[in-house]
Amino acid sequence: MDQAPYDAEEGSAAGGPPISTPAMAQYLEIKAVNPGYLLFYRMGDFYEMFFEDAEIASRALGIVLTKRGRHHGQDIPLCGVPVHAAQDYLKKLIALGHRVAICEQLENPAEAKKRGNKSVVRRDVVRLVTAGTITEDDLLPARTSNYLAALAMLGQGDEFAVAFADVSTGETGVLPVAAGALGDELARLAPVELLLSDATRTALQAGRIGLPDAALVNLPTERFDSASAAEAISRAFHAESFDPSTLSRVERSALAALVFYVADSQKGVAVALRPPSAERTDAHMAIDAATRASLELLETQRGTAKGSLLHEIDFCETTAGSRLLARRLSAPLCDATAINARLDAVEVLRDDSMLATRLRATLKSAPDLTRALTRLALTRGGPRDLLAIARAITAAQELALALANTNELPADLAAVRSALDNAPAPLGAELERAIDSDAPLLARDGGFVLKGYDSALDAERALASETRAVVAALQARLAIEADLKSLKIKHNGVLGYFVEVPVGQGDKLLQEPHRQTFIHRQTLASAMRFTTPELAELEGRIARAHEKSLEIETAIFARLVAAVLSETDRLRAIADALAELDVTAGLARLAAERDYCRPIVDTSLDFAITGGRHPVVEQTVRAEGQPFIANDTELSGGALWLVTGPNMGGKSTFLRQNALIAILAQMGSFVPASSARIGIVDRLFSRVGASDDIARGRSTFMVEMVETAAILNRATQRSLVILDEIGRGTATFDGLSIAWAAAEALHNDTGCRALFATHFHEMTALAKILPRVRNVTMSVREWEGEVVFLHEVAPGAADRSYGIQVARLAGLPETVLARARQVLGVLESRSSGAAAPMLDDLPLFRASEEPKKPEINPLDAMLDTVRPDELSPKQALDLIYELKKARNAGRRS
Numbered sequence: 001m002d003q004a005p006y007d008a009e010e011g012s013a014a015g016g017p018p019i020s021t022p023a024m025a026q027y028l029e030i031k032a033v034n035p036g037y038l039l040f041y042r043m044g045d046f047y048e049m050f051f052e053d054a055e056i057a058s059r060a061l062g063i064v065l066t067k068r069g070r071h072h073g074q075d076i077p078l079c080g081v082p083v084h085a086a087q088d089y090l091k092k093l094i095a096l097g098h099r100v101a102i103c104e105q106l107e108n109p110a111e112a113k114k115r116g117n118k119s120v121v122r123r124d125v126v127r128l129v130t131a132g133t134i135t136e137d138d139l140l141p142a143r144t145s146n147y148l149a150a151l152a153m154l155g156q157g158d159e160f161a162v163a164f165a166d167v168s169t170g171e172t173g174v175l176p177v178a179a180g181a182l183g184d185e186l187a188r189l190a191p192v193e194l195l196l197s198d199a200t201r202t203a204l205q206a207g208r209i210g211l212p213d214a215a216l217v218n219l220p221t222e223r224f225d226s227a228s229a230a231e232a233i234s235r236a237f238h239a240e241s242f243d244p245s246t247l248s249r250v251e252r253s254a255l256a257a258l259v260f261y262v263a264d265s266q267k268g269v270a271v272a273l274r275p276p277s278a279e280r281t282d283a284h285m286a287i288d289a290a291t292r293a294s295l296e297l298l299e300t301q302r303g304t305a306k307g308s309l310l311h312e313i314d315f316c317e318t319t320a321g322s323r324l325l326a327r328r329l330s331a332p333l334c335d336a337t338a339i340n341a342r343l344d345a346v347e348v349l350r351d352d353s354m355l356a357t358r359l360r361a362t363l364k365s366a367p368d369l370t371r372a373l374t375r376l377a378l379t380r381g382g383p384r385d386l387l388a389i390a391r392a393i394t395a396a397q398e399l400a401l402a403l404a405n406t407n408e409l410p411a412d413l414a415a416v417r418s419a420l421d422n423a424p425a426p427l428g429a430e431l432e433r434a435i436d437s438d439a440p441l442l443a444r445d446g447g448f449v450l451k452g453y454d455s456a457l458d459a460e461r462a463l464a465s466e467t468r469a470v471v472a473a474l475q476a477r478l479a480i481e482a483d484l485k486s487l488k489i490k491h492n493g494v495l496g497y498f499v500e501v502p503v504g505q506g507d508k509l510l511q512e513p514h515r516q517t518f519i520h521r522q523t524l525a526s527a528m529r530f531t532t533p534e535l536a537e538l539e540g541r542i543a544r545a546h547e548k549s550l551e552i553e554t555a556i557f558a559r560l561v562a563a564v565l566s567e568t569d570r571l572r573a574i575a576d577a578l579a580e581l582d583v584t585a586g587l588a589r590l591a592a593e594r595d596y597c598r599p600i601v602d603t604s605l606d607f608a609i610t611g612g613r614h615p616v617v618e619q620t621v622r623a624e625g626q627p628f629i630a631n632d633t634e635l636s637g638g639a640l641w642l643v644t645g646p647n648m649g650g651k652s653t654f655l656r657q658n659a660l661i662a663i664l665a666q667m668g669s670f671v672p673a674s675s676a677r678i679g680i681v682d683r684l685f686s687r688v689g690a691s692d693d694i695a696r697g698r699s700t701f702m703v704e705m706v707e708t709a710a711i712l713n714r715a716t717q718r719s720l721v722i723l724d725e726i727g728r729g730t731a732t733f734d735g736l737s738i739a740w741a742a743a744e745a746l747h748n749d750t751g752c753r754a755l756f757a758t759h760f761h762e763m764t765a766l767a768k769i770l771p772r773v774r775n776v777t778m779s780v781r782e783w784e785g786e787v788v789f790l791h792e793v794a795p796g797a798a799d800r801s802y803g804i805q806v807a808r809l810a811g812l813p814e815t816v817l818a819r820a821r822q823v824l825g826v827l828e829s830r831s832s833g834a835a836a837p838m839l840d841d842l843p844l845f846r847a848s849e850e851p852k853k854p855e856i857n858p859l860d861a862m863l864d865t866v867r868p869d870e871l872s873p874k875q876a877l878d879l880i881y882e883l884k885k886a887r888n889a890g891r892r893s
Contacts, residue, residue: 022120024050024071030103034125036217037101038093040086042123047102048080057081060096061089090129091139097215100129128265131215132193135168135375137368143314143322144298145171148262149191149214151182152224152254157203163254163276164189167262169323169370170272170572174251175279179209180714185281186212187289188330190298195257197221210289219257229256236263242275251278272377272568282682284331285666290707291686295659296616297329309660312616313669315589317363320370320575321582328583332666334680339601342584342668344410347598349588350670356592358402359585366395366582369575373568376561383439383448383557386431389564389571393428396420396574399581413584419577424567434560443557446550457552464545467538471497474534482514489535495521497539499530506530587669594618596670599661604679607635607662607720607753611674614657615664618672629791630674633658635753638717638772640746642764643757644798645778650791651757652688654778655722658755659686662720679718681753685711686722701730705738712745721746721754728759736760747772764797 027050031039038057040047049057050068054077058065067075081089093100106122113119132148140146149164160182165172177185182204186194194214196204199221204211222228229252233244236259244252255276262271293301300307310329316322333339349356367388375381376389400420403409409417439448449457475489484505491497498521501509506528509518518530564571590596594615611630618628631654635641643651661671665678687707708726715721726742727735739760746754747770756763767773775797779790808817866879 024069024076026120026123030101030123030125034101034128037099037128039101039103039125040081041103042083042105043080045083046080047083047086048078050076050078052077054079056098057093060093060098087136087138094129094131094134094139097131099131099215099217101125102127102129126267128267130193130217130265132191133167133262133265135371135378135380137371140168140371142319142368144326145169145323147189147191148193148195148258149186149189150195150219150224150254150258150261151186151200152226152250152257153197153200153203154226154250154253159248159250161248161250161254162186162189163251163258164191165258165262165273165276167271167273168374169320169575170274170374171370172258172273172276173279174247174255174276175281176248176251177281181281181286183210184286184288187292188284188287190214190330193217195219195223195261197224200224212289217261219261223257223260224253225256226250226253229253232256232259235259236271236273237275246278266378269378272374274572282334284333285663285681286683287330287332287663288685288710290710291659291684292330294686294688295656295663297663298326307616309616309663312619313587313590313664315586316582317360317586318366318578318582319368320579321363321586324579325583325586328667329663332663333668334666334682336601336603336680339666339668341410341412343598343601343670345412345584346587346591346668346670348406348410348413349585350591352406353592355402355406356585356588359399359581360589362395362398362402363578363582363585365391366578367391369571369578373564373571373575376564377568381561382442383435384441386557386560386564387435387437387439390428390431390435392571392574392578393423393425394432396423396578397425397428399578412580416577416581416584419573420581422570423574424570427563427567430563431560434556443554444550446553449553449556454552454556457549457556460545460549460552464542464549467542467545470538471535471542474538478517478532481517482509484508495529497531497535497542498522499532499535500527501530502526503528591670594672596672597675599665599671599673599676599678601665601678601680605637605717605753606677606679607633607639607658607681608675608677609633609658609661609673610676612657612661612676613672614653615660615672617653617657631657631791631793633755633793635720635755636677636679638747638751638753640743640754640756640770640773642743642766642773642775642797643755643777643793644759644761644764644775646780646789646798649778649780649789651778652724653791654793655688655724655755655757656686659684659720659722681720682716682718683714684720684722685715687711687726688722688724704728708738708742712742712750715746715750715752717751719750719752721750721752721756723754724757725759726756736762739763740766743773744770761797767797 027039027041030041031053038049038053041049051071054065057063058077058079061079061081063079063081065077065079068078069076090100102125103123104126106124109121111121130148132146134140134146145166146168147164147166149162152161152163153159157179160177160179161174162177162182162185163172163174175185190212191214194212195217196219198218201216201218226249229249230244233242233252233255244255247255259271259273262273287295287297292298296308298308298310299305305311310326313329314322314325316325333342349359369389369392372381372385372388372392376385397420400417400423403413403417403420406413434449434453436448436450440446451458451461471489475487478489478499479485479487482501484501486502486505488500489497490500499509499518503523503526506523508514509528509530510520517532519532520528521531522529591598610632612633613628613630621628629650633641643654645651657672661673661676662678662681662684664671665676666681687704704726708723711721711723723742727737727739730738739756739758740763743756743763743766746752746756747766751772764775767775775795776793777796777798779792779794781788781790812820863883868876871879
């Protein structure tokens with residue numbers, strides 16, 4: 001770690017002289033009122049950490065842990081990070097789940113010196129940085145929301161509510177949640193930070209309700225007090241925009257805890273949260289956490305974005321559009337009218353390619369308006385944020401004009417055009433005229449206001465520029481007067497402007513007549529430095545001009561920010577319209593380029609897909625130069641398809657693609673199929689794949705049973721259920737019994753639409769006794785000893801699983817495969833009898849024989865290694881002779 005420079009206040013540095021007792025007392029006092037946070041304590045150019053904070057940060061950041069002074073007889077651990085690089089360190093700490101309190105110097109150290117030698121620079125925490133309250137672009141995920149959530153409970157778990165907000169955009173919502181749906185909703189929101197009380201946490205653990213993978217923050221119970229909640233909510237939102245009395249007690253409790261935490265994190269700076277939207281859990285398709293993971297909606301099970309459904313369908317041009325797309329994908333609608341309104345908008349842009357191309361080209365230049373607006377509201381913004389507002393307004397005007405030339409827009413696009421038409425054009429023009437396109441990140445750096453915008457600023461800048469020319473002229477004149485061609489006028493941050501000559505010529509300026517003009521300031525090994533009265537006066541003029549310029553620019557910045565914030569409501573409406581238009585245009589492009597069809601979505605119990613395809617696997621297969629095999633599905637009226645066939649035959653892909661088609665349709669997207677007719681699916685369950693949960697003491701089979709129980713207990717007639725290999729984690733007869741009973745329950749009790757894949761071929765008998773059960777199988781062909789997977793769904797039932805062939809593809813040794821074929825033959829020959837095969841029936845385990853290595857048929861062994869396509873005619877003829885020779889040898893033996 002770089003060493004801190006000498007601190008003017010304390011006379012200390014990292015690894016240097018001890019920190020003074022008053023400063024340590026101040027540190028401990030500030031730390032005491034911010035428990036649970038790593039304290040970034042500003043000392044000069046560094047944020048320093050002491051004691052346990054230093055040890056934690058040192059390990060987390062991989063920086064040097066040192067010590068400074070002693071406290072109560074013990075060394076004080078110390079580490080620090082440079083202020084200019086603090087963002088990078090914060091990002092790493094937040095990602096590791098830490099929370100950080102930023103403690104700044106609130107005065108110049110010189111002011112503290114005036115109060116006396118024992119005085120300490122005033123400091124205080126100006127901001128609490130947590131995973132759910134960050135607003136900086138370089139700390140935030142660009143294309144997904146960053147939710148902070150608060151979970152409230154009344155009674156002993158009788159009522160729950162979740163309030164959530166993306167502080168970076170102001171988006172806020174609140175919804176009541178039944179205990180049974182709590183896990184689903186938390187999985188949908190995927191908050192990065194969750195606030196709850198001790199009592200709520202205990203109740204969730206007792207009820208075995210899984211908490212999301214988020215930073216959990218326990219707040220005092222009084223923060224969830226529903227009696228005082230209305231007052232806290234009213235302070236956070238304008239009374240005319242939101243009435244807390246419209247919420248239930250538990251909703252007010254959750255929202256109050258949320259706004260308190262957000263307000264506390266900003267230390268007095270008002271947070272521009274939007275009035276919360278009141279949500280209902282039945283407004284969107286319920287998808288539990290296991291199903292989301294199985295279907296890889298937003299990320300794969302490896303934790304990567306690439307390979308997920310979102311990554312494959314995201315054609316958005318803006319980060320705001322991508323965030324909206326992710327939200328829609330996480331919460332498909334259950335209102336057929338609203339879904340079809342979205343589909344109408346997509347269809348218009350899909351059919352009008354010229355308009356869609358023009359819209360996407362303009363959207364590409366539209367910055368992230370909502371996050372720029374939030375930073376300005378939090379006094380954390382800069383000139384570039386003002387420039388982003390200007391460019392977003394310009395883009396809105398261009399898009400509104402493009403849409404105005406389109407006849408008979410559907411309702412959703414008409415609403416978008418109306419919002420874009422309302423863009424504050426004068427504000428946009430003012431910002432464009434004021435802010436340089438190459439503006440610095442921070443207003444305090446100056447130089448961001450364009451020439452010609454403010455005459456007073458231009459005059460001060462001209463003065464500064466003119467005096468620099470005067471400096472050059474002064475240097476030339478002084479060089480002539482002193483008869484020293486090597487004389488230069490230079491500048492640095494310590495001395496300001498100074499005259500410099502080589503050390504060998506410096507004595508000349510110390511002698512008459514020059515000593516009256518040149519005043520000695522510093523002698524170095526190779527140079528001597530001087531000043532002159534004229535140079536000192538000139539330096540003052542330059543400094544005053546620069547300070548005045550910065551003062552004028554700061555005032556201009558404050559005025560423009562105020563103008564922007566006065567238009568907050570209109571700008572937010574524009575931001576929403578830009579994101580919605582971007583999603584619609586992106587889905588239109590997806591439909592056109594991938595040959596997706598418009599689904600028919602209604603309130604029936606239909607589920608009929610013709611030529612359905614998996615949206616992710618299709619692209620992977622085609623990238624490898626192979627065609628994707630499309631398949632039909634007909635589950636209308638509560639049909640249950642029993643899907644049999646070999647592993648590697650495509651069962652899991654077929655099952656998942658139907659679930660993904662339902663999600664895409666109800667989020668308002670065209671779907672990968674030739675045609676699709678889907679009655680609203682209220683709940684989607686997908687139990688595909690095997691996994692354990694070692695941390696919670698659950699085996700693979702236990703996890704399987706827990707997820708199956710959730711499906712059987714919660715599925716309704718309107719649900720879509722995808723089940724794969726129920727019962728495989730236990731003994732064969734146990735597993736078959738459970739799978740059989742589960743299929744009967746789905747058919748008889750729930751009556752939902754379902755796809756049930758199994759290797760228990762006995763279950764195909766259900767089609768004979770249950771009227772809505774149909775057997776289908778994944779087609780395979782055997783050719784010259786090889787198994788060819790056709791990936792086609794065909795009527796009927798499989799009579800084999802081809803497990804040994806798949807094991808061969810995986811690379812199992814030939815001796816193991818040969819023995820497996822031998823054992824399989826015995827088992828299959830006995831399975832038709834009254835008694836089940838016993839261990840004694842297998843040669844390896846006969847009591848009368850010593851265990852021995854399994855005999856391998858030489859013909860089988862030879863044929864297993866043959867690749868007909870690789871044989872020349874001569875090699876094929878030689879092989880026939882070898883086979884005859886091996887057969888004759890076998891007969892003789």
